[in-house]
Amino acid sequence: MRLPQAAVGARYDDLAALLAGVEGRPPAEPALVATVTSHLVHEGRLLDGGRFEEWLESFTDDAVLWVPLSTPAHPGRDQSLFLDDHRRLGERVGWRRDRTAWGQQPPSRTTRIVTGVEAWADTGRVVARSSLILDEQRHGRRQQLAGHQIHELVGDHFRCRTKILILPALTIGVRNPSFVL
Amino acid sequence: MTAVESDLSPEMFENLVQPDRVHRRVYTDPEIFELEMTRVFAASWCYVAHESEIPGPGDYKTVTLGRRPVLVTRGADGTVHALLNRCSHRGTILAVEDRGCAKSFTCPYHGWTYATDGRLAAIPFPADHPVGDRSVLSLGRLGVDCYRGFVFATLHPDPEPLEVWLGPARESLDTIIDRHPGGEMVVLASPQRLEFVGNWKLSWDNAADGLHATFAHHSYNNLGQTVDVETVLARDPGSTPMISKALGNGHMLVDQRPGIPQGPWATMRDVPFREPLESALIDAGMQDHLDLATGSMVNLSLFPNLIFVGNQLLVVEPLAVDRTRLWLWLTSAPGAPYEIDLLRLRVDEDFVNFGTPDDLDMFERVQRGLSIPEMEWIDMSRGLPDDAGEVAEGVVTGSITSEAPQRGYMAHYAKLMATAVTTRAL
Numbered sequence: 001m002r003l004p005q006a007a008v009g010a011r012y013d014d015l016a017a018l019l020a021g022v023e024g025r026p027p028a029e030p031a032l033v034a035t036v037t038s039h040l041v042h043e044g045r046l047l048d049g050g051r052f053e054e055w056l057e058s059f060t061d062d063a064v065l066w067v068p069l070s071t072p073a074h075p076g077r078d079q080s081l082f083l084d085d086h087r088r089l090g091e092r093v094g095w096r097r098d099r100t101a102w103g104q105q106p107p108s109r110t111t112r113i114v115t116g117v118e119a120w121a122d123t124g125r126v127v128a129r130s131s132l133i134l135d136e137q138r139h140g141r142r143q144q145l146a147g148h149q150i151h152e153l154v155g156d157h158f159r160c161r162t163k164i165l166i167l168p169a170l171t172i173g174v175r176n177p178s179f180v181l
Numbered sequence: 182m183t184a185v186e187s188d189l190s191p192e193m194f195e196n197l198v199q200p201d202r203v204h205r206r207v208y209t210d211p212e213i214f215e216l217e218m219t220r221v222f223a224a225s226w227c228y229v230a231h232e233s234e235i236p237g238p239g240d241y242k243t244v245t246l247g248r249r250p251v252l253v254t255r256g257a258d259g260t261v262h263a264l265l266n267r268c269s270h271r272g273t274i275l276a277v278e279d280r281g282c283a284k285s286f287t288c289p290y291h292g293w294t295y296a297t298d299g300r301l302a303a304i305p306f307p308a309d310h311p312v313g314d315r316s317v318l319s320l321g322r323l324g325v326d327c328y329r330g331f332v333f334a335t336l337h338p339d340p341e342p343l344e345v346w347l348g349p350a351r352e353s354l355d356t357i358i359d360r361h362p363g364g365e366m367v368v369l370a371s372p373q374r375l376e377f378v379g380n381w382k383l384s385w386d387n388a389a390d391g392l393h394a395t396f397a398h399h400s401y402n403n404l405g406q407t408v409d410v411e412t413v414l415a416r417d418p419g420s421t422p423m424i425s426k427a428l429g430n431g432h433m434l435v436d437q438r439p440g441i442p443q444g445p446w447a448t449m450r451d452v453p454f455r456e457p458l459e460s461a462l463i464d465a466g467m468q469d470h471l472d473l474a475t476g477s478m479v480n481l482s483l484f485p486n487l488i489f490v491g492n493q494l495l496v497v498e499p500l501a502v503d504r505t506r507l508w509l510w511l512t513s514a515p516g517a518p519y520e521i522d523l524l525r526l527r528v529d530e531d532f533v534n535f536g537t538p539d540d541l542d543m544f545e546r547v548q549r550g551l552s553i554p555e556m557e558w559i560d561m562s563r564g565l566p567d568d569a570g571e572v573a574e575g576v577v578t579g580s581i582t583s584e585a586p587q588r589g590y591m592a593h594y595a596k597l598m599a600t601a602v603t604t605r606a607l
Binding site: 102103 | 369370371372373374375376377378397399400403404405451452453454457458461506509511519520523526527529530531533534535537538539541542543545
């Protein structure tokens with residue numbers, strides 16, 4: 001028996017389609033790329049600076065941050081590292097501030113290198129794909145994850161409705177990944 | 182084949198693992214670690230696969246058992262095989278993908294080809310090869326047995342039957358399986374893989390530790406707290422009716438159910454997309470299924486490598502004396518409404534994201550602390566004497582904060598480590 005769960009199913013299908021569809025897009029328009037690049041680099045600066053509350057403000061109320069474990073992926077058919085809605089994203093920010101969240105005490109120091117930005121204007125949204133190197137240092141050790149990220153940005157202020165992080169190192173195993181955002 | 186030689190005497194393990202304390206060397210000595218890979222891992226029944234991962238003929242999965250590369254296959258006739266993933270010719274690994282489907286396995290180096298049951302099927306240019314008994318050139322074969330979909334393998338020359346090895350743990354395993362409609366469980370394709378700089382036993386110490394959650398997982402309790410129930414996350418778990426058990430053969434149990442008569446779903450905080458999925462089930466009068474969306478509250482650990490936590494199978498893979506990889510495989514319930522599996526995805530990643538990082542940090546802190554040679558011992562005396570609890574048929578039952586489960590697995594571990602065994606491939 002299958003019950004109606006259309007809203008969740010539709011959102012999950014959209015996420016899978018966004019992830020799969022971006023690879024087939026044509027080369028991006030430079031003018032839009034320049035505008036989007038400044039937003040993505042700014043996002044990296046907020047996260048690396050630990051300014052999580054400001055960062056959270058750039059997300060829409062219906063936002064999703066999704067970190068699949070492999071590609072192709074569908075968030076309703078297989079495990080992810082996580083898929084946060086706005087509520088859990090807020091809790092994640094709160095957890096990062098909790099002095100008893102031992103997995104982030106002391107906090108990770110991160111450096112994000114955002115490069116290879118491409119962006120396309122769809123009806124009612126801008127879709128961006130960029131390469132990412134995420135370097136983490138904590139407890140005297142360092143690990144570096146490389147991959148790419150996809151952003152779905154909406155409105156005049158380029159608020160983020162969807163962010164997808166693809167980090168292939170997750171398929172071989174990483175140490176405490178609680179710094180991944 | 183010959184037994185793995187060791188200068189470590191059987192008496193030594195009586196000294197290292199005492200009834201109320203364990204020596205730091207058990208966690209830090211590379212020589213002990215090497216011996217564990219044979220006496221504990223290769224010589225025990227280890228979990229290697231769930232049958233749902235290899236549903237059809239030719240389906241396979243690659244794993245390690247005591248660091249040995251192992252290939253778990255389903256042969257053409259449907260039989261499950263556990264094979265050493267090593268070409269009989271020069272030793273090349275045959276399969277390198279995590280999983281796949283193959284009609285046969287051909288070595289990429291010199292073209293030797295093996296059937297999915299491990300038999301040598303073909304050697305290129307056979308006229309150049311001496312004629313003889315080709316069966317001795319089959320892939321190394323492990324002993325394999327299945328219990329209700331769970332596949333275990335061993336290199337022990339004369340293993341006890343799987344159900345005897347499970348012993349009293351079998352009842353808890355049945356409990357976990359039987360809560361799924363039709364007893365049907367399916368393991369999803371992608372595991373979470375987490376590594377920590379610490380000995381594998383640190384995850385084992387943690388698995389049936391009913392006290393740590395109050396402290397190590399304090400931040401999980403602070404996280405958008407919407408429920409107030411008496412799980413291991415309670416302020417004083419020892420005052421609740423929850424229990425822990427040493428089940429024999431190193432197996433362990435924490436049973437949180439006595440603390441939560443409302444059922445497992447009552448423990449669940451709000452996770453992404455909970456409301457529409459929960460409403461859909463309630464509107465259809467199927468709310469009784471909701472307990473399936475979270476774990477059974479029966480934390481069962483089958484020594485040495487399988488831990489049931491939530492709806493995940495946590496597999497412990499030792500990499501080095503101070504390096505461990507954890508695999509977390511999520512199970513689905515194909516006989517339940519689809520909403521249950523959609524909920525499980527968001528439910529099980531919740532603790533992995535906001536609880537497990539704290540555990541990983543504790544494991545790494547402990548490993549660093551155990552590097553201090555002048556401080557030799559780890560205390561494991563909580564809840565002693567064990568006969569203060571209930572002791573029956575080799576099972577020791579204590580309060581949830583008793584360290585009886587840890588003492589139980591350590592005693593079994595010490596027994597295995599003191600026993601010379603000639604592991605072999607069939």
